[in-house]
Amino acid sequence: MRSAIVGSGFIADFHLRGIIHDVAAELVAVCDTNLVRAEALASGQGAKAYQSLDQMLAEQQIDVVHILTPPDTHHALAEKVLQAGSHVFVEKPMCASTSETSDLLETAAEAGLKIGVNHNLTFLSSFERLRQHVHSGALGPIDYLSITHLSELPVMRMGPFNNWIVREPGNALMEIGSHLVSELLDLAGEPDRMSVIADRPLDIPGGGTAYRRWRVAGDVGSTAIDLTMNFGPGFPQRTIMVRGLLGTGLCDLNANTCVIDRRTSSGLDFDRRARTLDQGRQLRKQASSNIANVLFAKAKLPRTGTPDQISIQNSIASFYAEVRETSPADRRLEGQTGHRVIKLCEEIIAKAGVSTATAPAEARPTATINPKVLVIGGTGFIGKALVRKLLESGHEVRIAARSPNSAMEQQGGGKVEIVRADMSSADDLSRALEGIDYVFHLATTDSKTWPQFLEREVEPARVLGEICLKQGVKRLVYTGTIDSLYAGPGAGTISDSTPVDPSIGRRNYYARAKAAGEEVLLQLHRTKGLPVVVVRPGIVIGQGGNPFHWGVGRWTSEGVVELWGDGDNKLPLVLVDDVASGLVKAMEAPGIEGRSYNLVDRPLLSARDYISELERIGGFKVEIHPRPVWRYYLEDMAKWPIKVAVRHADAQRIPSYRDWASRTQKASFDAAASRKDLGWQPVGTADELIERGIAGSLSGWLSARS
Incomplete structure (x- = not known):
C-alpha cells in the first residue's frame, strides 16, 4: 500500500511510525505548505516532498492519504483526496461540522472509498481492556459511566491565539471533547438526555472567549453518564470509571492502566484484602508492560513505544486491514463514527449556549502604516x-x-x-x-x-x-x-x-x-x-x-523540580x-x-530563593531535589550507547559533562x-524581580x- 502524509507537524511522526512498521505499506509522499518540514519528514523514507496537494495527487498513485492538518482544513483536503481516488485517514475531529462530515461520507460512498478517523485513545491497551469487560458483560449491566479530562490547554493561556482551538468558543470542546465522546459512544452509546454547563470563561486576545471547564450529565438508557473537562492548570488526570452490577473498571489513560474490581469468594474482611492485592498485581503487570514497550521502541521494534504511539499504530493497522479487506471494519474509526462524534459535540456546545459561529472580526483601523x-x-x-x-x-x-x-x-x-x-x-x-x-x-x-x-x-x-x-x-x-x-x-x-x-x-x-x-x-x-x-x-x-x-531546574511537573547542582548560587x-x-x-x-x-x-x-518565593506567592509546596552534575552526566552517558546501537537521531551528540555543568x-x-x-x-x-518576575x-x- 502506497501512503502519503499531508501535514508534517508533531503528530506526523506517530503516523510515520505506523506506516513504516506495516510490512505491506510504504510512505511515498509528504505534503506541507512548509516544504522544509515536508522534506525533513520524507528524508530517509525514500518519499518525495511536496508543497502542493494537487501536484502530489497528480504525480503519485496513492492508496491512503493521512490528513494531519488543523480541523477546519480537513473537509477541503479530504474531499480533494477522495475525488482523486484515494482512501482517507484523518486525525480527529473528523471535520469542523456535521455538514462537512456528511458531505465527505457521501463523496466517499459515491467513489467506493473509505474514511478512517483516528480516535486513537480508544485503541489504548487500557481502554481496550475496559471495553472488553464492558462489551463481554463481565461487569454486568452498566448503570454509571464517568469520563474525565483534567489537563491544561496551554494555548488558552499563552497562545498562539490564532490556533483553531481558541478561535471560537466551542472549538476546544470539539478538539478535546471528541476523545471523550468517542469513548462514550463506544462504551455506552448516544445519550437520551443531556444537561451541559460550560464555565470559567477566559478572554482571548483579539476578542474571543474560551471556556476552561465543561460538565455534561445525562443518561443512555438506564446508564447515568458524567463527562468533565477542565483545561486550566493543575495536576493532569484522564480517567474512565464504569460501574456495573458485578464490578467496576477504572481506566487511567495517562498511566495506561485499567483496574477491574470484582468480588471474590472470600469473606468480607478477606475479600477486601484479596481485591486490594489483585488490583496491585494488575497495576504492576501493566506498568511493566508499558515501560517494556518504551524500551523495546529504542530498538525500533514494531508495535512498541509510548502508549500514545502504540495506540496510533494500532488504529492505523486496523484501518489498513479494513482497506485491504483482511479484517472487518472497526467501528471506532469508521467515518460514520466520526460523524456521530461531531454531531454529539455540536449538541453539547448548543446545550451549553456556546456559539460555534465565527465571531465577526473587530473593525480595524483603516489608516495605512509605514513600519520601519x-x-x-x-x-x-x-x-x-x-x-x-x-x-x-x-x-x-x-x-x-x-x-x-x-x-x-x-x-x-x-x-x-x-x-x-x-x-x-x-x-x-x-x-x-x-x-x-x-x-x-x-x-x-x-x-x-x-x-x-x-x-x-x-x-x-x-x-x-x-x-x-x-x-x-x-x-x-x-x-x-x-x-x-x-x-x-x-x-x-x-x-x-x-x-x-x-x-x-x-x-x-x-x-x-x-x-x-x-x-x-x-x-x-x-x-x-x-x-x-x-x-x-x-x-x-x-x-x-x-x-x-x-x-x-528540571521540572518534572509543576510540583517537582530537580536542581542543577545544589541551587545555592x-x-x-x-x-x-x-x-x-x-x-x-x-x-x-x-x-x-x-x-x-x-x-x-x-x-x-538563587534557585532555592526562586522556588521559595514561588511557594509563598502560589500557596503550594514544591518538592525539591538537589542533584549533582555528575548524576545528570552519567544518566546521559548511560543512554548514549543505546542511541548509537539503534541509530537514534540524537546519537551523534556525545554526552558532555561541561554542558551539564x-x-x-x-x-x-x-x-x-x-x-x-x-x-x-x-x-x-x-x-522587583520577585514581584514582577516570579x-x-x-x-x-x-x-x-x-
Missing part, C-alpha cells in the same frame, strides 16, 4: 514584550510570523502589521524586509538534531544577514543566549566581551546553533559590513512566561520587560555594530558594558485556574 521596524519572532514570550516596548516608544511595527496572529494586530492600535513569513524562505524574508530600517531576529526552532539546527536556525540567520545587506537595513539585532557561554564551576566572571564557550562543539544543540548564528552574522559584519548587534538575554522571567522555568535572572528595553536600546545606541551584550540583572536570587550558572555575570554602551538599567532589586509569571498560571 521588523520583529521576527514577535509572537513569542520576549517578542510580545518587545513589540509592546516598541509601540510605547512610538514605533510602527511589522511582525513576521509563520502563522500570522490577527489578535496582535488588533491590540496594536493600528500601529502593528502582520505578515506571513517562513524563516526558511528567502522570498518570504525579502518581502518582510521591504521598507524596513531595523530588524529584530528572535525566532528559534523546535529542531532535535544538529543537521536540523543547521538547516532551520543557522542557515536562515545567514540568509537574513545577506538580505539585510542587500536591502540596506540600518541595524540587525540578533537574539542569542547566555547558554552559548560556559557558566559552570571555574568560569569566573562573564562580561559582555567574553567569547562563546571555546568547547561549544560539545555543548547542547541549542547553545551551539545560537553561537553559530552569531558567528555567521558577525562574519558578515567583518567581511561585508553587516550592521549587526548580538544580544544574549539571561534567564528571562515575567508576565506571560512560564513560572516553572528550566533555567531554575545566585542566578542570572532578568525581567522580560528589561530585556525588551535592552533590545530597543541595542537598536538605537550609536556605533555598537559588531558588539555582543549580555542582558542580565545583578545576582539577586554550565547549567548550574556558577559564573558571575557583569553587564557593565550593556549599562554603559546601551544606557540599559534593569530593575536591580530582589523585590509573581508576574505565576499570575497567568494562577488566573487560568480561576
Whole structure:
C-alpha cells in the first residue's frame, strides 16, 4: 500500500511510525505548505516532498492519504483526496461540522472509498481492556459511566491565539471533547438526555472567549453518564470509571492502566484484602508492560513505544486491514463514527449556549502604516514584550510570523502589521524586509538534531544577514543566549566581551546553533559590513512566561523540580520587560555594530530563593531535589550507547559533562558594558524581580485556574 502524509507537524511522526512498521505499506509522499518540514519528514523514507496537494495527487498513485492538518482544513483536503481516488485517514475531529462530515461520507460512498478517523485513545491497551469487560458483560449491566479530562490547554493561556482551538468558543470542546465522546459512544452509546454547563470563561486576545471547564450529565438508557473537562492548570488526570452490577473498571489513560474490581469468594474482611492485592498485581503487570514497550521502541521494534504511539499504530493497522479487506471494519474509526462524534459535540456546545459561529472580526483601523521596524519572532514570550516596548516608544511595527496572529494586530492600535513569513524562505524574508530600517531576529526552532539546527536556525540567520545587506537595513539585532557561554564551576566572571564557550562543539544543540548564528552574522559584519548587534538575554522571567522555568531546574511537573547542582548560587535572572528595553536600546545606541551584550540583572536570587518565593506567592509546596552534575552526566552517558546501537537521531551528540555543568550558572555575570554602551538599567532589586518576575509569571498560571 502506497501512503502519503499531508501535514508534517508533531503528530506526523506517530503516523510515520505506523506506516513504516506495516510490512505491506510504504510512505511515498509528504505534503506541507512548509516544504522544509515536508522534506525533513520524507528524508530517509525514500518519499518525495511536496508543497502542493494537487501536484502530489497528480504525480503519485496513492492508496491512503493521512490528513494531519488543523480541523477546519480537513473537509477541503479530504474531499480533494477522495475525488482523486484515494482512501482517507484523518486525525480527529473528523471535520469542523456535521455538514462537512456528511458531505465527505457521501463523496466517499459515491467513489467506493473509505474514511478512517483516528480516535486513537480508544485503541489504548487500557481502554481496550475496559471495553472488553464492558462489551463481554463481565461487569454486568452498566448503570454509571464517568469520563474525565483534567489537563491544561496551554494555548488558552499563552497562545498562539490564532490556533483553531481558541478561535471560537466551542472549538476546544470539539478538539478535546471528541476523545471523550468517542469513548462514550463506544462504551455506552448516544445519550437520551443531556444537561451541559460550560464555565470559567477566559478572554482571548483579539476578542474571543474560551471556556476552561465543561460538565455534561445525562443518561443512555438506564446508564447515568458524567463527562468533565477542565483545561486550566493543575495536576493532569484522564480517567474512565464504569460501574456495573458485578464490578467496576477504572481506566487511567495517562498511566495506561485499567483496574477491574470484582468480588471474590472470600469473606468480607478477606475479600477486601484479596481485591486490594489483585488490583496491585494488575497495576504492576501493566506498568511493566508499558515501560517494556518504551524500551523495546529504542530498538525500533514494531508495535512498541509510548502508549500514545502504540495506540496510533494500532488504529492505523486496523484501518489498513479494513482497506485491504483482511479484517472487518472497526467501528471506532469508521467515518460514520466520526460523524456521530461531531454531531454529539455540536449538541453539547448548543446545550451549553456556546456559539460555534465565527465571531465577526473587530473593525480595524483603516489608516495605512509605514513600519520601519521588523520583529521576527514577535509572537513569542520576549517578542510580545518587545513589540509592546516598541509601540510605547512610538514605533510602527511589522511582525513576521509563520502563522500570522490577527489578535496582535488588533491590540496594536493600528500601529502593528502582520505578515506571513517562513524563516526558511528567502522570498518570504525579502518581502518582510521591504521598507524596513531595523530588524529584530528572535525566532528559534523546535529542531532535535544538529543537521536540523543547521538547516532551520543557522542557515536562515545567514540568509537574513545577506538580505539585510542587500536591502540596506540600518541595524540587525540578533537574539542569542547566555547558554552559548560556559557558566559552570571555574568560569569566573562573564562580561559582555567574553567569547562563546571555546568547547561549544560539545555543548547542547541549542547553545551551539545560537553561537553559530552569531558567528555567521558577525562574519558578515567583518567581511561585508553587516550592521549587526548580538544580544544574549539571561534567564528571562515575567508576565506571560512560564513560572516553572528550566533555567531554575528540571521540572518534572509543576510540583517537582530537580536542581542543577545544589541551587545555592545566585542566578542570572532578568525581567522580560528589561530585556525588551535592552533590545530597543541595542537598536538605537550609536556605533555598537559588531558588539555582543549580555542582558542580565545583578545576582539577586538563587534557585532555592526562586522556588521559595514561588511557594509563598502560589500557596503550594514544591518538592525539591538537589542533584549533582555528575548524576545528570552519567544518566546521559548511560543512554548514549543505546542511541548509537539503534541509530537514534540524537546519537551523534556525545554526552558532555561541561554542558551539564554550565547549567548550574556558577559564573558571575557583569553587564557593565550593556549599562554603559546601551544606557540599559534593569530593575536591580530582589523585590522587583520577585514581584514582577516570579509573581508576574505565576499570575497567568494562577488566573487560568480561576
